[in-house]
Amino acid sequence: MKRPEPVQVVKQRRDAALRALVDGVPYIQYLGVTFDRRGDELTGVLPFDEKLIGNPLLPALHGGVTAAFMEMTAVITLSWSYLWEDIESGSLDFDPGGGTRMPRLPKTVDFSVDYLRSGLPRDAYARARINRSGRRYASVHVEGWQDNRDRLFAQATGHFVMPQRR
């Protein structure tokens, strides 16, 4: 029987893949969004910043920032799940130096956000669940929260066109 790979090797490969995926998108960098990874589960993290405010009187996060954060979480989670097997098998080798030619990201067809509470001037988190993922289309649901996991401040559903394998 083949010995399992050392855990550090596996982690390194997964983290390099995630970094390559996320660092390649300027808008994710602009918002300051990062992703926490536990196995294949991703959690989007949006650290609070003054430039993200939409209502200075409350103050509250901009609704557009919330929408963008949820959408980015959906896109990265979808792309991550689509690439997962290639990352695990090593057939998609990510160069930590950034030289890898990245696979195309899924394209958003539509995205619908429900605003359940105003976004507080604090860090926000989001997790996406892929409800259906076919060869061409995918449907994704996203939950966003801040201090309490059970008190969502926003939820969203979106449809995406998957990239064609090259």
Next chain:
Amino acid sequence: MTDPDKLKLARQFIEAIPHSRDLGMELTEMDDGVAVITMPYDEKLIGDPETGVISGGAVSALMDTCCGAAVMSHPKNLAGTATLDLRIDYMRAATPGQQITTRATCYHVTRSVAFVRATAYDEDAQNPVATATGAFTVEGSA
């Protein structure tokens, strides 16, 4: 055309929103439930590094600001507003390098809710980049 006092007020409104200011949004029209806002192309907004097309998220931020401005300019709304829901349909990729213009209209306003539609274009005004529909809170009415 919008009267100059109202337009000045509208500009101050948008300049008071840190995120909208950060994205370089400019309000060109805001009156009676209609608002028009532009956003310049910027490399920091790119969502697809291979083509330079801006992220859908950046278009969402513009749509949300514009719909909110339309609600705030409606005579039935006396105070601020908050988004209840917003749905965006992405028709096509915005052409890299081009400014995005959004026009939002309140098409129905009740005592508590404003229903808003918006369309976003790049320099090709015949072909929308995205459309949005949303519900917003109406505040301050007795």
